[in-house]
Amino acid sequence: MDEKDKKDLYKEFGIDNPDEFFEGENDREAIRQEILGRIQATKEIHNQQRSKPGLKRNLSMAAAIGLILLSAALMLYYQNSGPQSNYITVVVPKGETREVVLPDGSTVWLNAASTLKYPKKFGKKRTVYLLDGEGFFDVIHDEHVPFVVDASGIKTNVLGTSFVVKSYKKLSTMSVSVVTGKVAVSDDRKQLSVLVKDQEVVYHKDHRKPNVVKVKAQEKTAWNSGKVILNAANFEDVILAVENAFQVKIDYDIEKFKNCSTTINFDTRKSLTDAMETLKDIQGITYQIKEKEVLIVGNGCN
Known part of the structure; x- marks a missing residue:
């Protein structure tokens, strides 16, 4: 089948540009649902035509078979030649932590409810993506190949050091804390902060203005040994830490x-x-636990 025939076939099933159809970092489930939806729609058309003899029923059956074959081909195309094929994605559920060894031998400890994506093989840069959650990165030094953690549009650049990046989607802030060495933090336009040991930068996701504070950065990794240590933390941080550690929903x-x-x-x-x-x-709250849900009430801090 030549390229023109392929494009005509895609258009017949409502896909004008197959490259756009497969675009994006997290589209695998969306694509699966899209395909299943189209198959179901075609099956319903076929069921409506079942009682009608002759050409219409034959065309309906042919369309159903054609769509299933196309769907399989599209899924195969996505898996084998899509953007995910050269990457590994690690998803850590609530209540767990996990160690990940990267292609260069660097290690990442992921906190509960975290998702990390990284290439199967590093190139001129060692770039990994913290899609959600928190990770403690212990990076092997390589002065010729920078190491970059991309999280919430904020990039942490190092040559070799250890640091924590916290970037949960549920939180209004993200942070970078340096345990050893030095890191540079930037966005797509400019460098925002340079941090050394026991410094932390906090960014509010709305305005991205950096707030650098002095911390005991080693405490930021305590969750790796089963302890949570939060100092002057927003209440939302505390609640999320409890939810992730004990696999509950807090209202x-x-x-x-x-x-x-x-x-x-x-x-x-x-x-x-x-x-x-x-x-x-x-905090002076009262609470009620019911199975996997917790209700908190209190006066708050207004």
Whole structure:
């Protein structure tokens, strides 16, 4: 089949540009649903035609078979030649952490509810993508090949050092904390910050203005050993940490608690009740646990 015939076939099934159809980082599930939807629609047409003899039924059957074959071909095309084929994606569920060894031997510890994408083989740059979550990166030094973590449009550039990037989609901020060495942080337009050991930069996702603070960066990796240490953290950070550690959903009045700054330590190897009791003592909340849901009430910090 030549290219013209292929394009005509794509258009017959509503696909004007197959390259655009497969475009994007996270489209695999969307494509699967699109294909299933088109197959189902064609089956419904076929079912409506079943009682009609002759040409219409034959055409309906042919269309159904053609669509299924096309769908299979499209999925094969996506898997074998799409943008995902040269990448590995690691998804860590709630309640777990995971170590990932990258192609250059660098390691990443991913916190609960995190997603990392990285190439099967590095090129002139060692670029990885923290699509969601938090990771502790321990990067092997290579002065000729920079290492870049891309998260929420913010890029952390290093030659070899260790640092934490926190960029959960549910949070209004993202941060970079340096455990050893030095890192440069930038967006698509300019360099935003240069950090050294025990410095952290926090960006609000709305305005991207950097706020650099002094921290004990090693504490930022405590979740890797089952402990959560949060100092002067937004209440939303605390809630997400509890949700991810204990695999629960927490309901609370966001407006009431949005101005709360909380310092808390808890052990993820202990019970949810232990963590909630600690939060109760610190923040003055009351709570109710019902299976995998927690309801928090209180006066907040307005």
